[in-house]
Amino acid sequence: xxxxxxxxxxxxxxxxxxxxxxxxxxxxxxxxxxxxxxxxxxxxxxxxxxxxxxxxxxxxxxxxxxxxxxxxxxxxxxxxxxxxxxxxxxxxxxxxxxxxxxxxxxxxxxxxxxxxxxxxxxxxxxxxxxxxxxxxxxxxxxxxxxxxxxxxxxxxxxxxxxxxxxxxxxxxxxxxxxx
Amino acid sequence: xxxxxxxxxxxxxxxxxxxxxxxxxxxxxxxxxxxxxxxxxxxxxxxxxxxxxxxxxxxxxxxxxxxxxxxxxxxxxxxxxxxxxxxxxxxxxxxxxxxxxxxxxxxxxxxxxxxxxxxxxxxxxxxxxxxxxxxxxxxxxxxxxxxxxxxxxxxxxxxxxxxxxxxx
Numbered sequence: 436x437x438x439x440x441x442x443x444x445x446x447x448x449x450x451x452x453x454x455x456x457x458x459x460x461x462x463x464x465x466x467x468x469x470x471x472x473x474x475x476x477x478x479x480x481x482x483x484x485x486x487x488x489x490x491x492x493x494x495x496x497x498x499x500x501x502x503x504x505x506x507x508x509x510x511x512x513x514x515x516x517x518x519x520x521x522x523x524x525x526x527x528x529x530x531x532x533x534x535x536x537x538x539x540x541x542x543x544x545x546x547x548x549x550x551x552x553x554x555x556x557x558x559x560x561x562x563x564x565x566x567x568x569x570x571x572x573x574x575x576x577x578x579x580x581x582x583x584x585x586x587x588x589x590x591x592x593x594x595x596x597x598x599x600x601x602x603x604x605x606x607x608x609x610x611x612x613x614x
Numbered sequence: 615x616x617x618x619x620x621x622x623x624x625x626x627x628x629x630x631x632x633x634x635x636x637x638x639x640x641x642x643x644x645x646x647x648x649x650x651x652x653x654x655x656x657x658x659x660x661x662x663x664x665x666x667x668x669x670x671x672x673x674x675x676x677x678x679x680x681x682x683x684x685x686x687x688x689x690x691x692x693x694x695x696x697x698x699x700x701x702x703x704x705x706x707x708x709x710x711x712x713x714x715x716x717x718x719x720x721x722x723x724x725x726x727x728x729x730x731x732x733x734x735x736x737x738x739x740x741x742x743x744x745x746x747x748x749x750x751x752x753x754x755x756x757x758x759x760x761x762x763x764x765x766x767x768x769x770x771x772x773x774x775x776x777x778x779x780x781x782x
């Protein structure tokens with residue numbers, strides 16, 4: 436979080452300096468004016484988005500997700516895993532340790548892929564932000580066009596690796612390295 | 615986004631939040647916790663959101679119109695989609711920083727296909743995720759996911775481009 440903030444501050448500072456270099460204080464002020472205008476327009480939307488995300492976070496819990504993932508297979512399993520992935524409410528700092536914690540290694544690889552692609556592609560907690568910060572039309576088209584991505588990714592993975600788990604694939608790689 | 619659209623969207627999101635609040639109150643009793651979590655999350659992310667909005671404002675005034683027209687607009691076709699996919703991978707930031715920047719690129723005239731490719735590849739392959747994936751799931755997993763992600767983000771961008779050509 437701190438690193439992101441510092442990185443973003445540096446990037447912003449560079450662009451402000453670039454704007455000053457290219458167009459003087461006038462261009463910097465024009466950029467700030469746009470930023471202020473967008474902030475004013477989106478303020479209430481952003482507040483509503485976060486209230487929604489807060490409620491969503493308190494509905495979905497990690498145990499429910501781990502239980503669901505361990506009990507499903509096949510096409511239904513792919514769709515469910517992708518949806519559950521989209522509902523999973525945490526960022527990468529907690530997401531990958533969680534996958535490790537509930538032995539994601541021992542799930543069929545295609546289920547794991549559906550879950551991870553579902554998390555990144557659907558991420559339902561991000562919908563309000565996409566709607567408020569970009570536009571409802573783009574958010575809708577984006578969701579519709581990327582809706583099949585986790586399912587296609589999982590079907591390709593099933594075709595390539597069948598029911599093998601990531602654990603088995605790692606062992607196979609380790610075995611072949613050993614030979 | 616137009617002012618009327620903005621009001622409608624705010625009202626819809628507020629309504630959904632209210633429905634979830636009531637659902638939470640009846641099912642889990644965690645509605646107040648949810649409210650506090652949402653506000654805490656907003657406060658925590660506020661500096662990033664504000665900085666990202668300033669950055670996006672600067673991008674809007676700095677990005678050359680010719681560049682957008684030639685490389686990112688619908689007229690740029692597949693070229694715009696490819697740039698979108700590669701740009702998305704480079705955006706190593708969270709949603710609160712990335713989405714305002716994507717918005718500024720869209721407002722500057724980028725095509726729908728480019729924007730879809732950008733968001734898809736950022737969400738699947740953004741560089742900020744790679745160290746976590748490599749550490750927990752291994753390099754082979756990252757390589758496999760990257761190949762799949764690149765292909766599927768490109769295809770999603772092409773579908774977006776096609777929809778834009780159809781006037782949707």
